[in-house]
Amino acid sequence: MxxxxxxxxxxxxxxxxxxxxxxxxxxxxxxxxxxxxxxxxxxxxxxxxxxxxxxxxxxxxxxxxxxxxxxxxxxxxxxxxxxxxxxxxxxxxxxxxxxxxxxxxxxxxxxxxxxxxxxxxxxxxxxxxxxxxxxxxGNLLPLVDSPFPRIDLYHPGYVFGSVQTTRGCPMSCDFCSVHTFNGHQYRARPVKDVVDEFEKIPQQKVYIVDDNLIGYTKKSADRVLEICREIIRRGIKKDWLCAASMNIADHEEVLHYAAKAGCKMIFLGIESELIDQLESA
Missing domain, CATH: 3.40.50.2300 (Response regulator)
Known part of the structure; x- marks a missing residue:
């Protein structure tokens, strides 16, 4: 053999x-x-x-x-x-x-x-x-056929599971490595793949590891809304947290459905309270 x-x-x-x-x-x-x-x-x-x-x-x-x-x-x-x-x-x-x-x-x-x-x-x-x-x-590929991680190999001691729904960022902030490593294009995985993987995670708590879940366009915000509604439709009961930019506050419907879908915390990227500093970054 x-x-x-x-x-x-x-x-x-x-x-x-x-x-x-x-x-x-x-x-x-x-x-x-x-x-x-x-x-x-x-x-x-x-x-x-x-x-x-x-x-x-x-x-x-x-x-x-x-x-x-x-x-x-x-x-x-x-x-x-x-x-x-x-x-x-x-x-x-x-x-x-x-x-x-x-x-x-x-x-x-x-x-x-x-x-x-x-x-x-x-x-x-x-x-x-x-x-x-x-x-x-490596080249930056579309995430349409992105493989599901082998979560069966992870140590069972993790309190949090994790899932990724997007990669990349259109911004070029000089303090950040995301656009250098993952590119300037905001690449999204299919909603079904995201929720299928989310559902399979054995932990009750999940961290969505996207650098910015909400993105910067209506299309990306609508996609988050679709993910949340699908979690609700399937009756998945998990607590989750994520990271997003301040513009998530402009999307009241997303915040409403995110809370209903189990979102308990959002890490906000507040790099500076001064507009001129944000523009220079």
Missing amino acids: TKRNKLLLINPLSTKRRGLIRDQQSIFPPMALGIIAALTPEQWEIELVDENFERFTYREADLVGITALTSQVTRAYELASIYKEKGISTVMGGIHVSMLPDEAAQYADSVVIGEAESVWGTLIHDFESGTLKKRYQ
């Missing part, structure tokens, strides 16, 4: 500062790794190690994938180095790696720049054929 390749996915945790992990109720699952798992061929064995709950111990693997924010990246480089020294191929991705790929390339065999959906299949094929490249540049 042919041996299955094993993909080890790691969500690292800084060993210097605990940050949000001090409050277990403030963290949510590593969605990027869940999506990578969903994109990986079925014949692969996949294990996800999440340092939010368990300190890493060495596991055998054929390929290792690590994601990292800047706050996690030092630990991510430590873990990548362990496998690289043993001759096991290591791939790194995420926002920090995408912004500083030359730095990450010192620790990993391969780096994925940007969103991985467009390149992960190619990367797996290259690995299997022994032609893994140093870099893979």
Whole structure:
């Protein structure tokens, strides 16, 4: 019987500062790794190690994938180095790696720049054929066929589940990385896909991870309204929170149906109370 390749996915945790992990109720699952798992061929064995709950111990693997924010990246480089020294191929991705790929390339065999959906299949094929490249540049794809994350691989200790309905932002605020990483186009997933995934989440509490759920157009506001009405129609009883810009206050109907659909909190982005500062940003 042919041996299955094993993909080890790691969500690292800084060993210097605990940050949000001090409050277990403030963290949510590593969605990027869940999506990578969903994109990986079925014949692969996949294990996800999440340092939010368990300190890493060495596991055998054929390929290792690590994601990292800047706050996690030092630990991510430590873990990548362990496998690289043993001759096991290591791939790194995420926002920090995408912004500083030359730095990450010192620790990993391969780096994925940007969103991985467009390149992960190619990367797996290259690995299997022994032609893994140093870099893979992701393209921004429509989210119409975006895969559902493999939530079955997440640690069961998460209080919050998570779902993503959009990516990208048309703004170019100089303090923000969203338009650089996810592009200027506001890309939306189909409402049915969003609510199907929302319904499958085992947790009672859900964080919608969109950078700005409401968007900036009537079309995007109507879409949020459609999501809320579908949650209500299906009788899904979950509490959820999200992030949005101040213009959500202009959409009273959206706020009404969001509350009926289970919304308990909205994080508002108030970058400045001064108009001239907002315009200059």
